[in-house]
Amino acid sequence: MHWLRIIDVNINRLDESLKQIEDITRFYLEDRLLLSQIRDIRAHFLQFKRLLPLTRIIGARRSQKDLGRKTRFDSLKMRTFNGLILSCLSRAKESARTIEETIKTVDPSLSHQMKDIRFKIYDLEKNIMITRAKRFDPSLVAIIDEQYLSLPYLETIIRTLASNGATMIQLRIKKMDDRHFLSIARRIRKALNKPRVKFIINNRVDIALACNADGVHVGQCDMPITDIRKLAGEMFIIGASAHNLREAKRAELQGADYLGVGAIYPTKTKCDARVCTQRNLRTICRRVKIPVIGIGGISNRNYKAVLRTGASGIAVASYLFEGNLKQRIRSLTRSQI
Numbered sequence: 001m002h003w004l005r006i007i008d009v010n011i012n013r014l015d016e017s018l019k020q021i022e023d024i025t026r027f028y029l030e031d032r033l034l035l036s037q038i039r040d041i042r043a044h045f046l047q048f049k050r051l052l053p054l055t056r057i058i059g060a061r062r063s064q065k066d067l068g069r070k071t072r073f074d075s076l077k078m079r080t081f082n083g084l085i086l087s088c089l090s091r092a093k094e095s096a097r098t099i100e101e102t103i104k105t106v107d108p109s110l111s112h113q114m115k116d117i118r119f120k121i122y123d124l125e126k127n128i129m130i131t132r133a134k135r136f137d138p139s140l141v142a143i144i145d146e147q148y149l150s151l152p153y154l155e156t157i158i159r160t161l162a163s164n165g166a167t168m169i170q171l172r173i174k175k176m177d178d179r180h181f182l183s184i185a186r187r188i189r190k191a192l193n194k195p196r197v198k199f200i201i202n203n204r205v206d207i208a209l210a211c212n213a214d215g216v217h218v219g220q221c222d223m224p225i226t227d228i229r230k231l232a233g234e235m236f237i238i239g240a241s242a243h244n245l246r247e248a249k250r251a252e253l254q255g256a257d258y259l260g261v262g263a264i265y266p267t268k269t270k271c272d273a274r275v276c277t278q279r280n281l282r283t284i285c286r287r288v289k290i291p292v293i294g295i296g297g298i299s300n301r302n303y304k305a306v307l308r309t310g311a312s313g314i315a316v317a318s319y320l321f322e323g324n325l326k327q328r329i330r331s332l333t334r335s336q337i
Contacts, residue, residue, distance in 0.1 A: 004060035006102050011049065011057070014095035018042050020088045021124070028081065031131055034124070041120045048113050082132060082195075089125045096121055133235035136198045136214070137167035138258055138291040140332055141315035143202075146173040148321035149184065158191040160325050165333040170217055170315070172202035185211035198237060205231060215239065217260060220247060225254035239293075243276050248284045248292075256290060260315055263296025264306055267318065278309050285310030300331040 018041060025034040096118035104111035142161045150157065161169055171188060173181050185201060189211045192199050200215045201208035205228050208216040215237025216228065225238055232238075239258045240251035248259050261284055262276050275296070285292045291312035298306060299319040306314055320328050 003102055003105065004057050005062060007052070007099060008057045008061050010095040010098045010102075011052075013091055014045065014099065017088045017092040017095065018045065021085070021092065021128075024081075024085055024088070025128070029128070029131060029135075034127060034131060037120075037124050037127065041117060041124060044113075044117050044120065048110070048117065051110060051113075085128060085132070089121065089128070092121050093118065093125070130234050133214075134237055134257055136237060136258075137196065138293050138313035139167050140165055140313055140329070141168040141170055141200075141260075141293055141295075142166040142320055142329065143170045143172055143295075143315055143317040144188075144321075145317050146176055148317070149173075154184065154187055155191040157325065158188055161320075161329060162192060162194045162197045164326050164329045166197060166329060167313070168198045168200055170200040170202055172317075174203075178207070182207055182210055185213065189213060200237065200239060208232070208236075215257070217241070225251060225256050229255050242284065244280060245284055245287055248288050252288050252290050258291040258293060258312070259284065259288065260293050260295045261311070262294060262315075264294045265297025265302060267297040278305065281306070281311060282309040285312075300328070303332055 018038065022035065022038045022042065025031055025038055096114060100111050100114040100118060103114060144157070158169065169188065169192065171185055173184070176184075181204070185207055189199055198214040200217050201211070201213045202217050203219065203222050205216050205218075205223055207213075209232060216232070217239035218225065218228065219241045220243075225240060228238055229236070237257050238255065239260055240254075240256040242248035242251055242259045242261050248261065251259060261281050264276060264278065264281060266275060281292070281294055292310070293313045293315050294306035294309070294311040295315035298314050298316050303314050303316075314332065316332060319332075
């Protein structure tokens with residue numbers, strides 16, 4: 001019967017897609033929660049298959065005569081791993097829907113079970129995309145303060161940073177008018193063509209959203225993290241400044257994705273910054289579960305001491321831009337620790 005063949009091919013597609021998604025979450029994303037979620041879906045699908053007449057379904061298979069066997073319709077090459085993930089999820093959703101609608105004609109109760117599986121796949125897709133969007137490497141944050149903006153060469157600066165070790169770029173502007181600020185932010189966003197290097201705006205959630213930045217970094221007196229999350233959504237990276245353990249724990253509880261702790265040493269870009277000792281930094285690193293980035297007065301002479309406290313990374317401003325940019329950022333790469 002034709003419906004048996006439809007069920008057969010879509011069971012195979014769904015089985016294959018779910019297994020590939022499991023391997024991606026296990027070996028590429030390395031996320032325990034996502035792995036648990038996909039394994040729950042696979043277990044649910046296994047229970048569903050046990051209720052089907054599998055012998056009849058397999059017996060109805062006509063793979064040699066399948067009109068789609070030699071087609072190149074769905075053989076597009078995936079250029080990125082993100083594309084591969086989306087492709088797997090799309091196949092899983094399509095197959096689940098086809099099984100659900102086809103089985104409805106012979107057993108409506110089984111159709112409802114497949115509907116539950118389909119919605120679980122929708123939830124998994126969202127969680128995978130959130131995980132992908134918020135995955136970042138905090139090891140070397142380059143802070144572009146407004147005093148170091150060399151506008152004619154801004155794109156060259158961004159490319160130099162991204163190609164020589166910077167893992168995040170943060171734009172920090174306080175005195176510029178909004179139109180000018182947004183224009184610079186958009187130039188950086190356009191020039192930053194490496195998805196692995198995240199673009200963060202300091203303080204201004206509105207500018208960050210308008211230029212499609214990856215996230216925002218806020219201080220203790222800025223908009224609360226919980227309100228930013230409501231405005232910007234779950235895929236938005238939110239960093240928060242902290243000067244002591246109390247502030248760090250509060251920011252983590254509110255949903256911050258990382259902490260910027262400092263100033264570790266006196267800094268030229270924020271002369272009024274409170275100095276946070278390495279001892280406080282070490283305590284914070286041990287007591288929170290999110291990444292901690294040391295900031296303030298960091299150079300090639302002291303960055304290793306900051307990392308030895310347990311910090312996930314460093315944030316640097318004046319040291320980078322008051323010398324040869326390429327040489328200075330390379331002097332801070334973690335391979336030299």
